[in-house]
Amino acid sequence: MRVSTSWMQQQSVNTMMDRQADLSDIQTQMGTGKRINQPSDDPVGAARALELTHLDADATQYQRNIASANARLGLEDQILGSAGDVLGRVRTLLLQGMNASQTDESRSDIAAEIVQLRGQLLGMANSRDAQGDYIFAGNRTGTQPFVSQAGGVSYLGDAGQRMVAAGPGLQVATGDPGSAVFMDIPTGNGSFAVSAAAANAGSAVAGATSVTDTGAWDGGSYQITFTAADAYEVRDGNGTLVGGGSYDTEKGGTVAFRGVQVAFSGAPAAGDRFAVVPSPKQSVFDTLDGIIATLRQPDGGGADMQNALNGQLANLDQAVGSLTRARAAVGARMNALDQQGSLNDDLTLQYKTALSNVQDLDYYDAVSRLSLQSSALQAAQQTYSKLQTMSLFDYLR
């Protein structure tokens, strides 16, 4: 077959240019470290790489969210802890104040310290975070939530709870509204509270209360009346008799009815009455105000003060319980965030590995292709130079 001289030269040149283009491709790949430098290099891989980059960015953002949530929750945890300490101190003081050896003056001193502690607690409830947002204001983070007014502390926040996206489909609360932590705290034992009638003449004091049979307890209001120093009866709101029995004035005794029991000590006078009502809700500040007011009563130390302080102690324990529960919930959330965080870390690693598999260059492969292509280019160059020196004209002299 005839080969045209100029076409043969052109083809040799074309071959060399093709090899050089291949080399330049490999050079780009090795320079960027990427196998896919534009979508046409691997359309499916390019789309997949976008998807993986997106998932990776998502996981990174979730980590940012978790960090911000942890900061908020950590602050809340710290404040709840300090508030718990304050209430613990109040409890110690209250127990001291209940001691029979106290005088009016010493109780007044104790009350004065509790006033200080109340102020401290109010300050904590009005804490702000780094951005100046009130932590316990629900969603009204720009409004001071707890304001001391005549008649107690009122709550100006709302019941909103801020959530954070910690993972795909997972939202975790990053705060608690102050209303749930400081305001709406059940009194008494959480189910009911016992209070002595003001006109009581005896020295009977209502002590520990409990619900022994939740099935039998109906949440109603009852009246325990000592018909004599050693006998009592229990009537419901309609005056219907629901129980009764005898009472040992020496050893004290337990009044039980409708699945609840109330321990009494001391000697009641005939006609002394104790009311059993379902727990109303009361703020921790009201509880402290109640304690302070009781301790400041003149000529204190009697059964009426004991009864009142016993009731306040139960309320205080409920407030401590409310803080503890809130703190436990914060801990559980931080735990959940940590778990989600390590899951996100795992996912990030997985996405990065997958992304690397999709778009990164295999350098061993690239280097071997580089040497293959450069030998091919050398061969093409050598062939060209050989062919160019061969002409019949050289021999016709």
Place this chain on the structure above:
Amino acid sequence: MADLLSTGVSGLLAAQLGLSTTGHNVSNVNTDGYSRQQVSFAARAPQPQGRYYVGTGVDTVAVQRAYSQHLSAALWSAASAQGRANAYQALTDQLNNQLSGSSNLQSSLDTFFGAVQDVANAPGDASARGVLLARAGALASTFRALSGQFDSLGGQVQRQLTDTVDSINSDSAAIAKLNERIRGSTGAQPSDLLDQRDALIKKLAGEVGISVVAQNDGTLSVFVGNGQALVTGTQSHPLATAQNAYDATRLEVIGKDDGTVLSGRIGGGTLGALLDFRSNVLDPAQNQLGRAALALADAFNAQHAQGVDLNGRLGGDFFAVAGPAVQASSANTGSATVSAGVVDVGALGDQDYLLAYDGSAWSLRDTSGAAVPMGGSGTAADPFIAGGLSFVVAGGAAAAGDSFRIQPTRNAASGIGVAITDPSRIAAAAPLTGSAAGGNTGTAGVGALTVADGGDPDLFTASSIVFSSTTSYSIDGGPAQTFTPGTPIVHNGWSLTLDGAPAAGDGFTVQANADARGDNANALKLGAVAELGVLDGGATSVGRAYGQLVGQVGTAGALADDDAKTQTAVFNQAMTAQQSVAGVNIDEEAANLVRFQQAYQASAQVISAANTVFNALLGAFKG
């Protein structure tokens, strides 16, 4: 006796001609399109000498070019295919480069939605809000930048279109001129003119797909598309570019003589590649990008309207985006106007539509020409509905043959912007809050509480719902209404869904979420828009739509790369075959040179021999 001298002279002349032809071949070894020429010789008619004939030398019969009609035709068709493949590859490569560049839409989207999450983390923080607006601006400008790159590529296609048409016109004019000279040449073939014409046809084939028909008078007629003549005999028929009937900025290729629009009927060559690329790669890519922009704006704005900003006002549009473009044909004679709107982003495709009136009814066709069924009657109250779009025909009467082109998403990406500038206008909070009364005994809680009508003047008025039985409730002491579990309660522009079952006596309150600068409920939902399936009937998120675009453009690029390699190989094959017949081989010419040189020397010897013989004869007489 034969004349030895004249025999020798004939050989001498033949060898001379052979030498000069060989010289011509050698000189043209690098001439593009040159076909090597051959001299054919024949023995002269012999002189009868009684019982035998005596030879009288050689005659030169012809000087011809080595040529094969079918190999040349194969080469032209390969040149067309290669011209198309190379131009197409260059264009898709450019588009691919643009998508792989720094203006990566996916990372802009990720950064933007990350900023939304940051606002959710600190809804009252002015700096987080400011960053969100900045990121939104960056995202919008990425859309616009990509769209701008596509536009500039479109502009480049237009310029190349004009240049290619000019080049085609000058080539066909040159071919017509050569036809004239070739027809005028008498007798023998003017090989070099034929070569020139063939080379021009090969060049023309690279510019546009052509068919070539040989005429009896030696001229060649050239046609493009389905029968549009470029050259007939000695006449050339130029092409031209003209404005598209719907879009004055878009150029179409027409036949200059009669104005026929040829775009869409031309295949092959650079011109075919340009038209193909524009309608099959660039237009869909622009539409896809616009679709993603429209979907983002639509979904984000819808969620943004469900929230309130720091000032307690309902969220307005967050992104501003251009709606569908409607362009009337320049050939319309009626006075009707058409407006189009998007009714369902999820149903939007990436094609354009043509709405045409046939004198009695309107009909809709997509880019491929397939009819699309429409619902509705085209009035403002009952618009035509098709493909997620609504069309309203207004103005005067339409005339038969009037048509409008609708590009649903073409301008969305180029016109997207951020509609709000004040960071406090970001609606991160829920507008309303619902709560169950403390003494409720049923299991019902407040589920979804959404804004159904942001324009209701009583939207933020507090309302209380009281259930008189498990299936009946009244609002603010109003008339009793029937409650169906799972069906939302709608009042004052809000819509409340209860989870669980309410009991008789249960109460619920809905009121404005006043002063809730720390609420991030709507910001969280805005963040979830990133993963929301808003396109293709809820199957495709905005990010995935961009992934589809990249996949589509990448595939077009990969196919174009492969095609360019294949067509180059085919072209090389055709060229090798054609050159094996017509190409000049230097070694062969060297051998021919030696051959004719020797023949010349030998013929000179014959003349010298004739002289010797003649001298010998003269000497005998002197003797």
